[in-house]
Amino acid sequence: MTEDISYKDRFNPGDVISCALKGHEDYGSPSVYVLKVPSVSVSPSAEIMEGSSVTLTCSSDADPAANYTWNKNQTLVNKQQQLVFRSIQASDSGNYSCTAENQLGKRTSENTFINVEYAPKLPSLSVNPYAEIMEGSSVTLTCSSDANPAANYTWYKENQALIKGPERIYRFTSIRSEDRGIYYCKAENKHGQISSTSLLLDVQYAPKLSSVSVSPSVEIMEGSSVNLTCSSDANPAANYTWYKGNEDSPIASGQTFTITGVRAEHSGNYYCEAQNTRGRHKSTLYLTVSAGLNDI
Structure with a gap:
């Protein structure tokens, strides 16, 4: 490529470079080559549950050996080849990528999405309107629980199940005096279930x-x-x-x-x-x- 003591050029993946003394080409130096795009492996590779131990490993074929950095949602989080979570949390969910870099350049992996699953958290139960409820008025009960995967909800009145499904809202288009009572909801996914506190729906007439x-x-x-x-x-x-x-x-x-x-x-x-x-x-x-x- 050149007969100079140094060589500078734009290198492409697959390029292998070595040098030798002129006249002694059979005794060339060890070769170096451009970084290949890093790959990311996740262990365990199955569903990731909140509280479990998770390791992300970045690998790139490089000579000289590469240095590694990790980004979550394009923000630097680590400067090691492995990113280790001893007890992973829901807040750790996101897109992760790693960058491998040596003297010949740097390459960044594709994003790997880490999806941390968890059982429903304690649901909150609210009523609208919050003020006094008059017979014949429209009333909405809302149940909300943080869960991954998303929760299904079961609505209860006085411990009797009313309706079950993904709908977080239970509506009375024209509430009656006999609708007065204690209501609560239960949030459930494949990882667990939990019930909200109870709410007295006081219908005035x-x-x-x-x-x-x-x-x-x-x-x-x-x-x-x-x-x-x-x-x-x-x-x-x-x-x-x-x-x-x-x-x-x-x-x-x-x-x-x-x-x-x-x-x-x-x-x-x-x-x-x-x-x-x-x-x-x-x-x-x-x-x-x-x-x-x-x-x-």
């Missing part, structure tokens, strides 16, 4: 199904005592106000209204009004007082 009962339920005689009790399905719990006939002014408050020493003029329509922050509902009862024996 105005009083309904109100009723008034009387005790004793048999014939009410003058001079006796009688209890009128008002009941209503409501959330939050209802407050109760009692009225008689068409009067606008309440005669009592509380779930039970007691009349002692009943007289004939106590006969008539009674109604209670159940009320909470979501609305009100009225129920009516006609009370009949019978004359005592001394009046017959």
Whole structure:
């Protein structure tokens, strides 16, 4: 190529170079050659589980021997031929490449993707809207868990499975009072499973199904005592106000209204009004007082 003491040129893979004294070409120096593209091997070569030991080895046919550097996502991480993880973590996932370099140049391997798999982490459970939930409104529950491979989710209400699949979201398009209860989700992949903490879904609604009962339920005689009790399905719990006939002014408050020493003029329509922050509902009862024996 040249008869100079030094030789400089652009070398290509496969080029082998040696030198000799002029006139003694049969006694040439040991040859050198351009670096070949490094190869990367991973041990173990099967699935990589979080917490396991993993070794990446870079190899390149080079003379003189090569020096090696490792990059993760194009950032320098190591300057050894082997990159060793004693306990690999999920954050170690990424694209790795190695560069081999000697006096004749340097070559970089193709990217090797390291995919660290792990069981689902503790799921977080959220509800939207976060504020008070009114009956008839749209409500969304969301379950989120960090997992590789991605988790499947199972939704539960009071320990009863509702639905299972890849969907992280459980929706109520128009939530009902009977949907009130304790909900949680379970995240699962081939490496394990874990359940979220529980969430109380508190559905609020105005009083309904109100009723008034009387005790004793048999014939009410003058001079006796009688209890009128008002009941209503409501959330939050209802407050109760009692009225008689068409009067606008309440005669009592509380779930039970007691009349002692009943007289004939106590006969008539009674109604209670159940009320909470979501609305009100009225129920009516006609009370009949019978004359005592001394009046017959």
